Amino acid sequence: METAVEMNSISHWFGKLQVIHDVDLNVEKGEIYGLLGPSGSGKTTLVKLMTGLLRPSEGVVKLNGEKMPALKQMKQFGFMAQSDALYSELTGRENLDFFASLYGMSRKDRRLRMEHVLDMVNLTVDASRPVHTYSGGMKRRLSLAASLIHEPDLIILDEPTVGIDPVLRQSIWNELNRLRDNGVTIIVTTHVMDEAEKCGRLALLRGGRMMAEDTPFRLKSKLEVSSMEEVFLHYGGGIRA
Numbered sequence: 405m406e407t408a409v410e411m412n413s414i415s416h417w418f419g420k421l422q423v424i425h426d427v428d429l430n431v432e433k434g435e436i437y438g439l440l441g442p443s444g445s446g447k448t449t450l451v452k453l454m455t456g457l458l459r460p461s462e463g464v465v466k467l468n469g470e471k472m473p474a475l476k477q478m479k480q481f482g483f484m485a486q487s488d489a490l491y492s493e494l495t496g497r498e499n500l501d502f503f504a505s506l507y508g509m510s511r512k513d514r515r516l517r518m519e520h521v522l523d524m525v526n527l528t529v530d531a532s533r534p535v536h537t538y539s540g541g542m543k544r545r546l547s548l549a550a551s552l553i554h555e556p557d558l559i560i561l562d563e564p565t566v567g568i569d570p571v572l573r574q575s576i577w578n579e580l581n582r583l584r585d586n587g588v589t590i591i592v593t594t595h596v597m598d599e600a601e602k603c604g605r606l607a608l609l610r611g612g613r614m615m616a617e618d619t620p621f622r623l624k625s626k627l628e629v630s631s632m633e634e635v636f637l638h639y640g641g642g643i644r645a
C-alpha cells in the first residue's frame with residue numbers, strides 16, 4: 405500500500421499551550437480516513453498541519469512521500485475548511501470558476517467540471533444566484549464543490565456535512581465513496597457517529613492525543629460494544645486528558 409499522508413511524531417504548541425501530543429498517523433492511498441473527537445480535541449489543527457497551513461512545532465509531515473511544506477503537493481489536494489472561503493457577491497458558478505482558474509484549468513475543462521460538481525452537491529438550479537442569498541447548508545455544499553473542482557487525488561474535509569440535511573448528506577457520502585472507488589484518498593473530520601461509521605479507518609482524538617485507530621468494526625469489537633457512540637464515549641468521554 406502506498407501512503408498518501410504520513411505524520412511522524414507530530415507535536416504542536418500554540419504559544420505555551422500544547423494542543424497536539426506526539427501523533428503518528430498514516431493514511432493509505434484510496435482510503436476514507438476519519439478523525440473523530442470532541443470539540444477542541446485537535447482535529448482542525450491536525451488537518452491544518454497535514455495541508456501545510458500550519459507547520460508542526462515538532463515532527464515531520466509527508467504528502468505522497470514528500471516532506472511538507474511542498475508547493476507541488478499543496479496544489480494537488482483539495483481542502484474544505486470549516487469556515488467557507490467564498491465570495492458572497494459572486495454567484496455559485498462564478499465562485500467555482502474563480503477556484504478553477506487558480507488551478508490553471510482550461511476553459512472547456514472548467515465548464516464541464518463545474519457542471520459536474522454543481523450537480524453532485526445539488527446546486528445546479530441555484531448556481532446563478534449570488535452566494536449572499538444562500539443558506540448555511542448551501543454554502544457548505546458550494547465549498548465542497550470548490551474543493552473538488554480540480555479533481556484532486558487527496559481531499560481533506562473539515563466537518564463537511566455540518567448544516568446539511570440527511571438526504572443530501574447521504575448523497576455526498578455516495579459521491580465520496582465513488583471518489584474513493586476511483587482511487588481518491590479522503591480525510592474527513594467529524595463528530596457525527598453515523599459519519600464516522602462510514603470511514604474505512606478512524607482515529608479517535610482526545611486532548612490532542614491519538615487514543616485509538618482502527619476500522620469502525622474492530623474499534624467496536626475490541627471494546628465489545630455495538631455502537632460507535634459507545635466507542636466515542638469510551639475514548640472521548642471516559643478518559644480525562
Ligand SMILES: Nc1ncnc2c1ncn2[C@@H]1O[C@H](COP(=O)(O)OP(=O)(O)OP(=O)(O)O)[C@@H](O)[C@H]1O
Nearest residue numbers: 418421423441442443444445446447448449450595
Ligand atoms: N490559533 C490558535 N491559537 C491558540 N489556540 C488554538 C488555536 N487554534 C486552536 N487552538 C486550540 O487548540 C485546541 C484544538 O483546537 P482544534 O480547533 O484543533 O479542535 P477541533 O477538534 O477541531 O475542535 P472543533 O470540533 O470544535 O472544531 C483547542 O484547545 C483550541 O482552543
